[in-house]
Amino acid sequence: MKKEGKKKIWSEYQKEIADDHFFYVRSCIRQSFFPGSEQFFLNFMRNVLGKDVYENPSHTTCTGIGYHSDIVPFATLMTVVARHFALMKESGYKNIAISCVTSFGIYTEIIETWKHFPEELEKTREYLYKATGREFDIPENMAHTSDIIYKFRNEIAALAKNLLINKKTGEPLNIVEHIGCHYSKMFPKHGVGGAEFPNVLGGMIEAWGGKVVDYPERRHCCGFGFRQYLVQANRGYSLSNTAKKFSSMKPFKADLVLTNCPGCTMFMDKWQYTIKEMEGIVYGEEGESIPVLTYEELAGLVMGYNPWDLGVQYHMVQSEPLLRKLGIAYDPDNKFKTKDGRQMPVPENLINV
Amino acid sequence: MFSMDGQIVIVGGGAAGMESAGQLARSGYHVTLIEKETITGGHVRNWYHLFPDRRDSREVIKYFDDLINHKNITLLTGLKVEGIDKHGMSFIVNTNSGTEIKADAVILSTGFDLFKSERKEEYGYGIYDNVITSADLEVMFRKGEIKLHNGVIPGKIGIIHCVGSRDEKVGNLYCSKLCCVTAVKQAMEIKEILENARVFCFYMDIRMGGALYEELYRESQEKYGINYIRGKVSEVSVNIDNKLVIKAEDTLVGRPLKMELDMLVLMAGMEMSESSKSISESAGLATGENRFFSPADHHFGSNKGNVEGVFYAGTCTAPMNITETISHARAVVSDVIGYMNNGDR
Amino acid sequence: MRKMQIYHELLMQDIRFIEGLKACMNCGVCTAICPAAEFYDYDPRKIVDLVQSEDNDEIEKLLKSETIWYCGECMSCKTRCPRGNTPAFVVMALRTLSQKLGFFTESEKGRQQFAIKRSVGENIFKYGYCVASYAVSPENHPEQGPIWEYILENSHDVYERLGGQINELGAGPLRKIPEDAKEELKKIFDVTGGTDFFKNIEDHSKRKAEEMGLQFDDEGIDNEYFIEVFTANNKKHTH
Numbered sequence: 001m002k003k004e005g006k007k008k009i010w011s012e013y014q015k016e017i018a019d020d021h022f023f024y025v026r027s028c029i030r031q032s033f034f035p036g037s038e039q040f041f042l043n044f045m046r047n048v049l050g051k052d053v054y055e056n057p058s059h060t061t062c063t064g065i066g067y068h069s070d071i072v073p074f075a076t077l078m079t080v081v082a083r084h085f086a087l088m089k090e091s092g093y094k095n096i097a098i099s100c101v102t103s104f105g106i107y108t109e110i111i112e113t114w115k116h117f118p119e120e121l122e123k124t125r126e127y128l129y130k131a132t133g134r135e136f137d138i139p140e141n142m143a144h145t146s147d148i149i150y151k152f153r154n155e156i157a158a159l160a161k162n163l164l165i166n167k168k169t170g171e172p173l174n175i176v177e178h179i180g181c182h183y184s185k186m187f188p189k190h191g192v193g194g195a196e197f198p199n200v201l202g203g204m205i206e207a208w209g210g211k212v213v214d215y216p217e218r219r220h221c222c223g224f225g226f227r228q229y230l231v232q233a234n235r236g237y238s239l240s241n242t243a244k245k246f247s248s249m250k251p252f253k254a255d256l257v258l259t260n261c262p263g264c265t266m267f268m269d270k271w272q273y274t275i276k277e278m279e280g281i282v283y284g285e286e287g288e289s290i291p292v293l294t295y296e297e298l299a300g301l302v303m304g305y306n307p308w309d310l311g312v313q314y315h316m317v318q319s320e321p322l323l324r325k326l327g328i329a330y331d332p333d334n335k336f337k338t339k340d341g342r343q344m345p346v347p348e349n350l351i352n353v
Numbered sequence: 354m355f356s357m358d359g360q361i362v363i364v365g366g367g368a369a370g371m372e373s374a375g376q377l378a379r380s381g382y383h384v385t386l387i388e389k390e391t392i393t394g395g396h397v398r399n400w401y402h403l404f405p406d407r408r409d410s411r412e413v414i415k416y417f418d419d420l421i422n423h424k425n426i427t428l429l430t431g432l433k434v435e436g437i438d439k440h441g442m443s444f445i446v447n448t449n450s451g452t453e454i455k456a457d458a459v460i461l462s463t464g465f466d467l468f469k470s471e472r473k474e475e476y477g478y479g480i481y482d483n484v485i486t487s488a489d490l491e492v493m494f495r496k497g498e499i500k501l502h503n504g505v506i507p508g509k510i511g512i513i514h515c516v517g518s519r520d521e522k523v524g525n526l527y528c529s530k531l532c533c534v535t536a537v538k539q540a541m542e543i544k545e546i547l548e549n550a551r552v553f554c555f556y557m558d559i560r561m562g563g564a565l566y567e568e569l570y571r572e573s574q575e576k577y578g579i580n581y582i583r584g585k586v587s588e589v590s591v592n593i594d595n596k597l598v599i600k601a602e603d604t605l606v607g608r609p610l611k612m613e614l615d616m617l618v619l620m621a622g623m624e625m626s627e628s629s630k631s632i633s634e635s636a637g638l639a640t641g642e643n644r645f646f647s648p649a650d651h652h653f654g655s656n657k658g659n660v661e662g663v664f665y666a667g668t669c670t671a672p673m674n675i676t677e678t679i680s681h682a683r684a685v686v687s688d689v690i691g692y693m694n695n696g697d698r
Numbered sequence: 699m700r701k702m703q704i705y706h707e708l709l710m711q712d713i714r715f716i717e718g719l720k721a722c723m724n725c726g727v728c729t730a731i732c733p734a735a736e737f738y739d740y741d742p743r744k745i746v747d748l749v750q751s752e753d754n755d756e757i758e759k760l761l762k763s764e765t766i767w768y769c770g771e772c773m774s775c776k777t778r779c780p781r782g783n784t785p786a787f788v789v790m791a792l793r794t795l796s797q798k799l800g801f802f803t804e805s806e807k808g809r810q811q812f813a814i815k816r817s818v819g820e821n822i823f824k825y826g827y828c829v830a831s832y833a834v835s836p837e838n839h840p841e842q843g844p845i846w847e848y849i850l851e852n853s854h855d856v857y858e859r860l861g862g863q864i865n866e867l868g869a870g871p872l873r874k875i876p877e878d879a880k881e882e883l884k885k886i887f888d889v890t891g892g893t894d895f896f897k898n899i900e901d902h903s904k905r906k907a908e909e910m911g912l913q914f915d916d917e918g919i920d921n922e923y924f925i926e927v928f929t930a931n932n933k934k935h936t937h
Contacts, residue, residue, distance in 0.1 A: 001591070005471060005479030031862070031871040032831035038871050039861030055869040058879040065828035068771045069814045070793040071899065072822075074713060076892035083882060105773070117713060131885040181772040188777065195777045196474035196588075216590040216598045221733045225770025228734075230818060231810045232838060233931040237770065239841075241733045251593035273843040311860045316843040338855040347848035475778065519723075520780040557725045587730035587778050602726030602735075602743065608937075609735045 001214065006197050013194035017151045018095035018141035022053045023088045027100030028061055029262035030294070036311025037296035038099055041145055044299065048159070049152065053097065056087045064102040068226040078110050078120065079127045086134035094140040097148055101261035104144045105182025108190045111138060142190075144183060146260035146295050150192055150200045153207040161304030164210030166255070167327030172211040173255040176290075177201035178245075178268060180261025181221050195219075201258050204295060208302050210256075217248035223271075224263035242271040246283040246290075253285055256322055257292040268292040273316040273351055284321070289351045291319040301328060308335050318352040361689060362387065362446050362456035364434045364632065367395020368417065368675055369462035369667025372682035373689075375420030380690060383425050385454060387446070389433040389628060393421070395464050397675060401494040404538045404674075405565035413675065433628065436635025437663070444662065447635075458662050458689050461632065461646065462682065465623040465668040468517025468525070475588045476516065476619055483507070483597055483616045484589060486516075487535050490543075490618050499546050499616075503595075507550060507615035510543055511599060512536045513586045514556040518622035527643045529622030530672040533560040536620050537570050540579040553580045553612070555601050563674060584610070589617060623672040636660055646670050656685040664689055703799075705757040709749070709791050718787025722746045728775035728785045738768040739937050742775055742785035749788055761796040764935060767807030797899060803906035807935070809927040812903035815896055816919050823884060826875025832865070838928075903927075 022045070030038055045051045063080050066072035088096060098104045114121040128134055149156070157163075164173045179198045184191025193199030196219070202212045223241025228234040245268075249257075259265045269292040275281050276289065284290045293301075293312065300310040307328065312319040313335050323330050336344040361377060363370045366388025374386040392398070394417065400410045421428060433449040437459055446454040470478035470486050478484045482502035493499045501507050514536055518529040533556070540552045559581065561567040573579040584601040592598050597614045625644040633640055639647040639659045646665050649657040656664050666685040667678045709715045728742045729735045735742065745765065748756050760766060769789040776784040793802075802808035818828050825833065836847040849856050857864045862871040887893045900916075903923065907914035913922035 001482070002480050005477070008471060008479065009474055026871060028827045028829040031827075032829060032834065035857055035862040035871040036860040043861075057867065057869050057873060058876060060826040060875050060879050060883050061822055061828045063822055063828060066814075066818050066822060069811075069818060070790060070797070071811060071815050071819050071896065073794065073891055073895050075890040076887055076895075079886045079890050080883065083886065113713060113717070116717070120713060127886070127890050131889040132882045181774060185773045185777045194474065197480070214591065216592050218590065219588065219774070220731070221770060221772035221774060223733060223770065225733070225772070227767070227810065227814060228770045231813050231928055233810065233927075233929050234807070235841065236931075237734065237737055237768075240737045241770075244736070248592075270842055274841045309859065314845060314849055314856065314860075316845050337859075339859040342855075344852055344855055345848070347844055349844045515780075521782040522778070522780055557723060583726075584730065585725035585727050585780070587727035600730045602729035602741075604724055604726040604729075604743065607741055607744065609729050609732065 009197050010193045010199050013189060013192065015147065015190065015192050016141060017143045017147045019151065020051045020095075021093060022051070022095050022097035022148070023091065023093035023139075024053050024055045024097045025059055025062070025084060025099060025103060026055070027103065027262045028065065029266060030099055033262070033266050034294050034297070034311060034314075036309070036314075037294040040296040040300045040305070040310060041099070041149070044296075045148070049155065054091060054093060056091055058087055059084060062100075062103045062106060064100070064106045065226060065230075067106060068102065069230055070227070075123070075127065077106060078113075078124045079131065081107060081110050082124045082128045082136050083132060083134060085136035085139060086128065086132070088139060089135070089137050096139045096142050097145050098142065099145050101144065101180030101182050102263070104142070105186055107142055108187050111142070112187060114138070144200075144260065146183075146200050147192060149295050149299055150203050153204045156299050156302060157207045160208060160302045162302055162326045162328050164205065164208045164302065164326070166325045168325070172209055173325060174213045174253055175205045175210045176213045176215065176218075176249055176252070176254040176257045177205060178218075178222065178257055178259040178264055180259065180264050183260060201260055201295060204298070205258065208298075213249070213252045213254050215249045215252050217245045220245055222261075222264040222267045224267055229267070238267060239271055239274060242267050243275055246272065246275075250283045254290055255325055256298075257290050258295060258298055259292065260295055265292055265294050269315045269317050276351065288321050289317045291315070291317050291322045291352070293319070301326065306330075306334070308337075316351055318350050321352055360455070360457035361385070361460065361693070362444070362454055362458075363460040363462055364446070365395070365462040365464050365667075365669070366390075366393035366428070366430065367462060367464045367667065368397055368678045369464065369669075369682040370395075370460070371417040371421050372679045373460055373462060373666045373685050374426050375417075375423065376683055376686040377689065378421075378423040378425035380686065381425070382690075382693070383427070385427045385429065385456075386421065387432050387434055387448070387454070388428070388430045391431045393417070393428070393430065396467075399488060399491060401491045402538070402542065404534050405563065405569055407538070435631050437632060439636065439660065439662065442662065458664065458692055460664045460666055460685055460689065461629070461669055462666040463626045463629040463632065463669045465672070466626045468523070468529075468621040468624050470516055470619045470621050472523050473516055473520075473619070476513065476586070476617070477589045477591075478619060481589060481591050481597060482595065484619065485616065486619045486621045487532070487539060488621065490539055494542055494546070497546065499543060501615060506547065509551045509614045510553070511586070511597070511612070511614040511617045512540055512552065512554045512620065513617065514554065514620050515585060516619040516621050517624070519557070525622060525624065525643065527672070528560065530560065530562065531674050532620035532622055533558070534563060534566045534569065537561075537566075537573045537579070539618065541569075541573050541577050544577045544579070551580065553582055553614070555582050555584060555586045555599070557583070557585050563676075582610075623668060626669060629669055636663060638663065656681065656688045662692065664692075702754075705754055705761065705795070706749070706752040708795055712791040712794060714787040715791035718784040718791065719746060719750060720781055720783055722750055722783055723781060725780060727778040727780065731774050731778065733770055733772060733774070734768040738935050740765060740768040742769070742789070745792075746783060746785050746788055749792070758801075761792060761799065761801040762804040762808075764805045764807045766792045766796060767805065767810070768935070797895070797902075800898070800902040803902050806930055806932055809903070809906060811899055813919075813924055813928040815899045816924055819896055823880065826880050826883060831872065
């Protein structure tokens with residue numbers, strides 16, 4: 001494996017990422033399943049870096065999941081997104097920070113469509129005005145929130161309390177990076193590093209001391225498949241694709257899977273549980289499963305935040321093996337406590353405990 | 354600025370340049386042949402055996418070397434032409450050393466560049482150890498041995514057709530014409546060195562458009578047992594044993610396939626030479642969507658372009674094999690002689 | 699006499715189809731890396747090749763088939779196609795047309811669109827989210843594991859510690875989407891044909907439920923037809 005070859009590709013895919021004054025749009029799935037992640041992002045940007053990140057409470061779903069399960073027509077999708085651009089214009093923002101990869105995908109798809117088919121842009125203006133009386137501008141900069149954390153990865157490294165090194169062996173941790181399909185597969189130039197060797201997560205991992213693992217199914221979809229998961233009868237598709245990735249990954253002995261897409265994080269985590277229940281198979285070493293984290297959760301661990309304040313305990317695969325490798329001191333009693341310190345019930349049948 | 358006795362300048366000392374120089378010299382014209390490398394011969398020097406008859410390229414190089422060993426030819430090597438300026442009916446050829454050469458007619462035989470295969474990112478050239486190009490393989494043939502990066506002899510070798518050609522993603526819509534026959538030839542040569550190796554060619558079409566090419570394809574199947582799979586390789590990756598893993602569809606069966614290979618050979622296509630860019634810009638020479646020089650006429654004007662007195666020979670106009678290049682170079686001689694003898698020019 | 703529909707012409711009215719199909723040379727790179735092609739009896743190259751033939755009868759069969767519902771819309775095909783096509787866009791155009799024409803009820807997978815409309819679709823109007831924690835029931839999602847049921851049972855405490863404010867107005871994760879925003883969303887659906895599209899799914903599904911003799915409610919996910927399309931799998935979808 002020659003690094004210079006990859007570096008050459010990365011230099012071709014330099015992406016412009018704004019550095020302040022963001023209009024933040026949340027992810028349906030991340031809000032529900034990994035709310036600690038979005039909170040870390042806001043806290044880090046606002047309070048650590050002193051940036052202006054604005055959230056408009058009138059922002060709704062982008063309907064991307066509905067679009068990609070083919071119940072929401074394209075014209076509707078474009079107009080819903082145009083409404084968000086109108087909210088941006090109203091609040092005086094030109095840079096958008098997108099938390100979800102499906103959203104990021106449809107935002108870029110829509111912008112590109114308007115470039116190739118200007119009549120669609122005009123139609124959307126008409127629709128939005130007719131429905132809401134609003135008008136919009138196209139944002140100057142569109143970044144996924146993983147792009148932004150990538151941009152500030154060195155700032156995070158400078159504040160690092162726990163680099164991604166195995167404290168026992170002194171070796172960098174083996175970290176699998178999993179990029180959401182809709183991040184760069186549609187428009188490689190909209191992804192840091194392009195579509196074949198994307199570097200948005202790899203750059204973070206290396207800046208924080210870890211080692212990126214390449215494996216044959218690296219670029220393969222996690223299997224969300226929208227309707228292939230949403231409908232119970234189809235879930236075999238979703239499960240099989242994740243199982244395939246983990247089988248391919250297993251010989252490389254990953255300590256962690258890092259993802260930048262809400263669905264991917266959910267599936268890479270939950271399907272390990274399901275496969276263990278159904279087949280008794282685990283993909284980590286010594287009977288363990290591999291923790292799957294969001295980049296905000298990882299950044300938080302690197303910066304020394306309490307893991308339980310980041311929400312890593314609310315995954316199915318528990319992170320204790322990773323925390324031990326990182327040498328992070330954690331308090332098992334603090335794990336399932338409320339904000340003001342009251343004990344909550346302790347869930348059973350979690351993985352890696 | 355100084356003028357030579359010879360008034361025809363030929364830019365590029367590869368097959369086309371050497372052939373046209375030799376034929377013009379023998380017709381009595383003085384020719385200055387300029388080559389940017391320190392030796393002439395162009396790409397022919399880098400091939401080991403040539404299709405269709407598997408003859409040694411050194412014989413062809415000797416033919417060219419003898420051809421330009423003529424009193425009417427002034428050979429300048431290690432000199433790169435940056436541009437040509439037309440002043441009335443004559444030209445000034447500008448070089449990177451500052452030397453300016455006067456000419457009454459210019460033949461551009463600047464040739465082609467091999468497609469830089471690292472641009473086809475999903476094949477991992479320059480990243481994965483055992484992914485090589487057809488050019489890299491020829492070097493191995495000349496040494497008489499085929500080895501992996503770690504010195505081990507490969508057992509299973511894949512060949513990918515159409516790398517950098519017929520591909521919107523890398524910006525080359527055209528077919529490079531010669532890669533299919535190169536793949537067939539190289540597959541056979543691999544088997545001659547490694548008798549027990551299994552060779553798989555991954556193709557979209559098998560384009561055997563030259564004399565004896567189709568016969569070579571048949572021979573490769575009958576005598577050498579080369580396997581042909583109709584499906585373009587979609588991606589290359591590496592497993593824990595450092596074996597290459599490719600994904601393709603066997604389109605004749607209609608199923609996706611995954612295969613482990615020891616080595617992968619990319620049939621890199623032909624592109625307009627990078628060094629021609631400054632020349633074509635300086636003189637306003639028209640190039641096509643494929644970036645090669647545009648011919649004045651596709652049928653009877655392929656050695657001429659849009660600037661009078663500037664002529665083209667060889668692969669700077671389109672992918673072509675050595676036989677065609679030599680024919681094309683002989684044809685430009687007749688155009689140039691006609692031009693030089695035309696009182697109106 | 700019913701005027702014959704030329705499906706290719708109808709497809710050409712869909713921007714995604716125009717973007718997605720120039721001309722296919724059957725190289726197979728799409729099928730090579732398609733997650734659906736690996737596990738389902740599915741081949742995106744064949745779909746594109748069939749559609750570009752403009753054979754009306756074959757396209758009608760396709761619109762009524764299981765085949766067009768196997769794609770997971772990952773877009774891996776778009777990255778690789780040397781002709782600049784996107785089989786997934788072609789599939790999306792076929793899916794939209796299949797629903798418009800009511801053909802989607804002819805296949806087991808196609809009928810599932812009703813389930814998606816009743817869950818994700820209704821969530822959009824009810825909550826302003828496609829997916830919201832309070833709409834993901836552990837019974838319908840056992841694969842989420844015990845942690846999901848736990849999170850729901852202790853949602854207030856869980857989300858509070860992590861900075862959420864479940865179902866309250868103002869900024870923050872899992873905030874309540876204000877009524878006027880939801881109204882604008884509904885108006886957008888009305889004006890752009892989204893509401894009509896939803897109604898179309900409902901009407902055809904109701905017709906199919908009657909045909910199949912299954913109980914159908916005008917709302918909700920507790921009816922026989924919903925449960926049938928949500929769970930039925932004839933196990934004939936793989937190689």
